[in-house]
Amino acid sequence: MGGPNNLFEVELFLKNMFNDPLILTIKSPFMRKMVANMIANSRLESAKSNYKHIGSKSPLVELTFKLTKQLQALDSTRFYTYAMRYTPPFSDSVAMELKNKNINKITLFSMYPQYSNTTTLSSVRDFLRALKELDYNPEIKIVENYPTDSGFIESCIEKIKETNKNFGDFILFLSAHSIPKRMIDLGDPYKNEIEQSAKALKEALEFQNIYFKKIIITYQSKIGPVKWLEPSTADMIKKYKDSNIMIYPLAFSIDNSETDYELEIENRHLAQNLGIKEYVVCKCPNYSTTFAKAIINLINSTKKDIKDAKI
Secondary structure: OOOOOOOOHHHHHHHHHHOOOOOOOOOOHHHHHHHHHHHHHHHHHHHHHHHHOOOOOOOHHHHHHHHHHHHHHHOOOOOOOOOEOOOOOEHHHHHHHHHHOOOOEEEEEOOOOOOOHHHHHHHHHHHHHHHHHOOOOOEEEEEOOOOOOHHHHHHHHHHHHOOOOOHHHEEEEEEEEOOEHHHHHOOOOHHHHHHHHHHHHHHHHHHOOOOOOEEEEEEEOOOOOOOEOOOEHHHHHHHOOOOEEEEEOOOOOOOOHHHHHHHHHHHHHHHHHOOOOOEEEOOOOOOOHHHHHHHHHHHHHHOEEHHHOOO
16 A cells, blocks of 8 residues: 655655545545545654654565565566555556556556455555556456465465574464454455465464464554454453564565554564563565565466456
């Protein structure tokens, strides 16, 4: 969905995010924009403060750029690029670049392993809008989700192994970005796909003789008063304060403010205050060779026509 490249883009990011009809489901565009601006303005200074703790920008754009370079190095048969939903590079400029290159076949690859209307659908619709406005009609294929893909799962395990811990001493939290529960009630498959990923990861860990005291799914980043998916990561940290905790950000393929600030700084502070002896946050796959190879394999083996996608 993107992340601010600097502190000046934090306001743009917040306003674009909350003005997304798949995020803030107010039917009237005028009312939605007004409410979005109110929410963004109320959160602006605290959001800027958070970003200042992680270099005054999101790591997302730079890491995604490095991933495209890794993909290009591994596969010269395609041109790899990326588009963001709420901050540059926007779909409009990326679509224009592809049109100017006379590219007539495009594969859209979701950076969200688990499908949700709030992320995958929103991003795909935005890119298709950009194509339509340019009167640009390439052939479109898509990889819209891959919750149990073996290459993706292995890229997760690789990052868990990189912590070099005695895993049997830890409870593993598989922390995913939460969404409002009513979206699940309306048919969003996100929760089910998170559970599929968790099951596949647990089985793959056991196959490699990697065992934790316990593995649990938790949800983070809730905002507002409505009911969101639970249990929250913070509440589970409190519940298991007498244990060592390792967190793997299951729903993110690239590190961002939710991993680098919320998990690594904010929740670490909570863990320290609770007296937790060891609190470890794993990195996302980012631009690892394992993840890049998984992406290429998914494109080669599972892409489908856009008309068959959940849009």
